[in-house]
Structures are given as C-alpha cells and as structure tokens.
Amino acid sequence: MNTYEWAPLRVVPRVDRGECVNVGVLLYCRHAVVLTMRLAFDVDRLRALAPEADLDEVALAVHAWPRVVAGEGPAGVLSPGERFRWLTAPRSTVVQAGPVHTGLTADPEAEVDRLLSRLV
Template structure:
C-alpha cells in the first residue's frame, strides 16, 4: 500500500484592481482528505503588489490572508468555521468570490506529507 495520498491545492491571489486582471500569488491552500489536513501558508510581496496598485489596502490584504490561515488552523481563529471538518473549511475557502484576495483553480497531486507539500508549493509558486 502506498504512503502517498491524493491532495488538492489552490493558490491565493491578490487582485488589487479586478478591471485590469492583474494578480500576485500570495499563498497556497492544501487539503488532504486521507490525512484530515487543511492548511494555508501565505507570503505577501508588498513591493510587487504596490507596483500593480500603489493605493492597494495593504492592511486589509494582510488581514484577509491571516483570516484564511486562521480558518485552516481551526479553533478560535476559525470563527464560525471552527466546528467544520477540514474538507468543508477547504471548500468554503476555495469558493469563487469577488474580493481582493481570491482563490485560484483547484489542482491535485499525491503526497506523503501534506504539511511539507504546503511549504513546497509556497516556495515553488509564491515566493
């Protein structure tokens, strides 16, 4: 039996001006049902974001990214989602929305360690 399990992931993108269609990758969400894991890691390149929109609400973007990490962590930081299972929290976070911080399309892969995969994808696709 393989020690690798299917996981799903989506990038978190900051879209400061929707009408221009430009975005900056700012994080990654990972869900692995077999391991009951949902996690998010974020990294905001503020200089890059300010190059797209000098008037972007940086404190608001930072707060939105922290909120996503909180929902993934569960507990008090997750607010109303605290009682939801990891899959439900992931599905709620990847639902399309028209805010400055948006999830990208969902992709899949195989991993033996979803937490390490979260870090790997952050380094590969965001930093």
C-alpha cells in the same frame, strides 16, 4: 501516497482587471485529514502591481485565511474538507483562491512548503 488538493491564494487588487499576486498556498489532504496553508505576503510586489491599494486592509484580509483554516470563529463548525471547499469557492473579492489542482504526496506539510516556494 495520498491524493491532495491545493489552490494558490492570491490578491486581486482590481477584480475588473483580473491581475493578481500569489501570496500563499492552501492544501487539503482528505486521507491524512490535513488542511493547511502557507503565506508569503510580499508587499513590494503588490505595491508594484497596485500602488493605490490599501496595503493594511489587504494584509488584514490575507491574514484572516489561516484562522479559517485552523477552524477559528464560525468556521470551527465545518470539517476541514468543508472549510477547503468554502475557501476555494469562486468569489469576486480582493483576496481569493485560485483554481484548485490535485496531486499525490506522502507528506502534505512538506508539499505545501514546496508549492509555496515554487509559486509565490
């Protein structure tokens, strides 16, 4: 079993209100050297919470996260752990990671799928 860290990826259409919709899960397992994520961006849920939100812009921002996880662009110089820390750092943006949690798993890829189905 390996320890892992995970955080929900959420859309916060109005940061001043603090309401959010979970749209994915980010998972980092240092021992297995795994940084991965899964997305399930439900436009209807977001529209119900924030009908005024620019859904195209939000979708672009959400779909940029997997590229950072993969190490594309400037993030490519960072280790998986550094990318996880950068992605989960607190920020006041429309797309942000929620709090970081920990767990134990033998299979990080199966765990991120389990978390996605449970939380999103």
